[in-house]
Amino acid sequence: MTPSGLEQLLAAKEIAVFCGSGGVGKTSVAAAAALGAASRLGGKVLVLTIDPARRLASALGLDGLGNRAHRVDPKLLGAAGVEPRGELWAAMLDTKQSWDELVARHAPDEETAYRILENRLYHNLTARFVQSHDYIAMERLYEIHSAGEYDLIVIDTPPTRNAIDFLEAPARMAEFFGGRLLRWLTLPYRVTGRRGSRVLNAASRPFYQIADRILGSKFLEDIAEFFLNFQSMYDGFVGRARAVEALLHDRRTTFAVVTTLEAAPLHEAERFRDELVTRGFHLGALVLNKTLPDYLLDADGKAAATELTEHAAAIAAGPDVARDRRARGRRAHRPRAADDRGVVPELLGRRTARSGAARRAGERPRRRRARAQPRGGRERPRGPRGDRPAPLRRGVRGP
Amino acid sequence: MTGPAPDLLERRLLFFTGKGGVGKSTVAAATALLASSIGKRVLLVEVDAKGDVPAQFERPAVGFRAREVHPGVLAMAMDTEESLKEYLRLNLRVPVLGRVGPVARALEFVATAAPGVKEILTIGKICWEVREAIEGRADFDLVVVDAAATGHVVAQLGAPDSIRELVDVGPVRAQTEWLSQILADPAITAVNVVTTPEEMPVAETIELVARMRERLAVPLGAVVVNRVLPELFTHADEEAFEALRRPEVAQRLERRAGRGTTAVLDGARLAVSLRRTRAVHLEHLREAVDLPLLYVPYLFVRAHGLRVTRMVADALGEELGL
Incomplete structure (x- = not known):
């Protein structure tokens, strides 16, 4: 897709989700797409990154972005040679803060909200465990979109090993809180009260006996309390998760799959493309990142x-020597003209004399082989030399 | 720096983490191959079971039961459900778990829902295998883990501490203590970070090393810098390339070597600038991270497989002075 094609896509949509496997440059591509849209299409564009590694800040040259959106300073963009017609805004996902807001919104009363927020399991869930990123990212997207502040929201996706996980997150979340198993698990606590003596029914008794032995009853009480309180938010929560899912399927939302042309990311991109299509999401673009320039195929x-590496000395020695060689003796060696012994022979001569790599390349018949020098690791990559900074290998085996 | 890198293979438990796409699985597999080449037997654990690890040996995906994928290298894929069943069998002598179906399902449910349970089942299984190896009950000497990416690995390695905060008494609490001891022992464990000489992987590596030191007592080993471009040209070459671009020179060069010389010089310029920007990122990494760096060259190959794994193993072996 040409850049203008991507521009047209972004002009027609309100949400663009950029996805792909790790290391393909998703974050940078998403930020660049948002910047492109803000500068050429105008309007108010938000780029939302949900990556726990906090990379958008460095990609955009910003630091300390919080959950709240900040406008990217037009002066910074101006300094980079961009004069946007519209406004570029950026935000990162603060998982903990987003969960807290969600609880405050859906809890039936303040006391329940307080009990959830103070639960140790809740702290762990929201602060430490990144699986919760998947859902909360989509939830946050919904929240921002509903507020209607932006013409376009560009969202970067979490670095899940399996890029599809976040698509399923809302459905998984709804299933989780609506599940029969959860009700069954919290049953004894619902029957007898949170801290009351436990009168267990026959079905759940073996579970509690085992769980008690493994985890201790306090932990179990924490789990039960947490889930009980969370269940009070069930309706709001499930309704919300469904709305988030609907938004992802909405015609105003598009997905862009980012990949490089390396085997593993490409494979993942193909899988992702198929999944998007199968699940009825709108696949708007495939972005092939880090492609090499066309002239390498010239x-x-x-x-x-080939000529330069195999006949460097001959080319340096005089005019049309290479052509003579190709003519294979059809013509006698032409005498050298004085003016041809200028800078070219000198430069080529110096290069062949001083560069070990070029010499090796010259010895090998094909350029491709020369590029593959460090085969088997016998050729160690070397660092900058001479007038450049300290050697690459400093600090490896030195004193 | 005479750091812990040279004795890396003398330890019992090596984790490899890093940003997605930097080559964690390849480096983990190559380390296992290298260790096997000096006579060790290795258990290679794939944490995100996607089959990437056996693919490095051109073998089909493996399951929870370890299988030999190469002479001296056993591989297994982590499966938290299986890990839980094994734990219950070994620790609680719960007879036939299948007979108490609802119990098993409920425990699985807790494992997916309760925070940290998946992580502790992963780390617990790994440490258990390490202890078996140390105490001579296993048929391998070293456990190499293709671990979670930078975003997840701190939660994974910190799982015993998290669980200890949550669980006040009981056998689980006692067990998290020996897990922590194994993880914190620098004679046993090293966490290695794989990166490439590019901006984002370097930034994440620096951030991860800082976060690990702040939050965890798990010793760090080395940083493996993957895909380092070979230095094809000297500074003098670079000057020569630029001089050859001068219009009057370029014209004459074209007459002698053919019409494509501009493309060749463009290619040379690209190679030089790629190498140079990567050198800047490497410099940044060296300044910010006080760990031994092991360099693996960029391999100009089409697909991964045993041949590539062997090349990377050779490079690592040379870096470790083997």
């Missing part, structure tokens, strides 16, 4: 490279 370039 046939003349290849011929010239």
Whole structure:
């Protein structure tokens, strides 16, 4: 897709979700797409990153973005040579804060909200365990979209090993809180009160006996209390999760799959593309990142490279020597003209004389082989030399 | 720096983490291959069971039961459900768990829902295998883990501490203590970070090392810098390339070597600038991280497989002075 194609897509949508496997440059591509939309399409554009590694800040040259959106300083963009027609805003996902807000919104009363927020399990769930990113990211997207402040929201996705996880997050969350198993698990506590003596029914007794032995009853009480309180938010929560899912399926939402042309990310991108289509999401774009320039495929370039590496000395020595060689003796060696012994022979001569790599390349018949020098690790990559900074290998085996 | 890197293979438990896409699985597999080449037997654990690890040996995906994927290298894929069943069988002598079906399901449910349970089942299984190896009951000497990515690994390694905060008494609490001891012992454990000489992977590596030191008592081993471009050109070469671009020179060069010389010089410029920007990121990494760096060259190959794993193992072996 051409950049203008991506522009057209973003002009027609309100939400663009950028996804792909780790390391393909999703965050940077999402930020660039948002910047492109803000500068050429105008309007108010938000880029929302939900990556716990907090990379958007560095990609945009910003630091300390919180849950609240901040406008990217037009002066900063101006300094980078961009004069946007619209406004670029950026936000990161603060998982803990987003969960707290969600609880405050859905809890039936303040006391329940307080009990949930103070529960130790809740602290762990929200602060430490990144699986909760998947859901809360989509929830936050819904929240921002509903507020209607932005013309376009560009969202970067969490670095899950399985890029599809976040698509299922709302449904999983709804299933989790509506599940029969959860009700069954919290049953003894519902019957007898949170801290009351436990009169267990026959079905759940073995579970509690085992769980008691493994985890201790206090932990179990914490779990039960947490789930009991969370269940009080069930209706609001499930309704919300369904709304989030509907939004992802909405025609105003599009997905862009980002990949590089390496085997593993490409494989993941193909899988992701298929999943999106199967599940009825709108696949708007495939972004191929980090592609090499076309001139590397240039046939003349290849011929010239072969010529330069195999006959460097001959080319340096005089005019048309290479052509003579190709003519295979049809013509006698032409005498050198004085003006041809200028800078070219000198430069080529110096290069062949001083560069070990170039010498090795010259010895090998094909350029491709020369590039593959560090085969088997026998050739160690070397660091900057001479006038450049300290050697690459400093600190490995030195004193 | 005479850091802990040279004795890396003398330890019992090596984790490999890093940003997604930097080559964690390849480096973990290569380390296992290297250890097997010096006569050790290795258990290679794949935490995100996607089959990436056996693929490095050109073998089909493995399950929870370890299987030999290469002489001296056993591989297994982590499965928290299986891990839980094994735990219950070993620790509680719960007879046939299948007969108490609802109990098993409820425990699975808790494992998915309760925070940290998945992580502790992963770390618990790994440490258990390490203890078996140390006490001579296992048929391997070293456990190499293709661990979670930078975003998840602190939660994973910190799981015993998290559980200890949640669980006040009982056998689980006691067990988290020996897990923590294994994880914190620098003679046993090392967490290694894989990165590439690019901006984001380097930034994440620096951030992860700082976060690990702040939050965990788990010793750090080395930083493996993957895909380091070979230095094809000297500074003098670079100057020569630029001089060859001068219009009058370029014209004459084209007459002698053919029309494609501009493309060749563009390619040379690209190679030089790629190498140079990567050198800047490496410099940043060296300044910010006080750990031994092991370099693995960029391999110009099409697909991963045993050949590539062997190349990376050779590179690591050379870096470790083997």
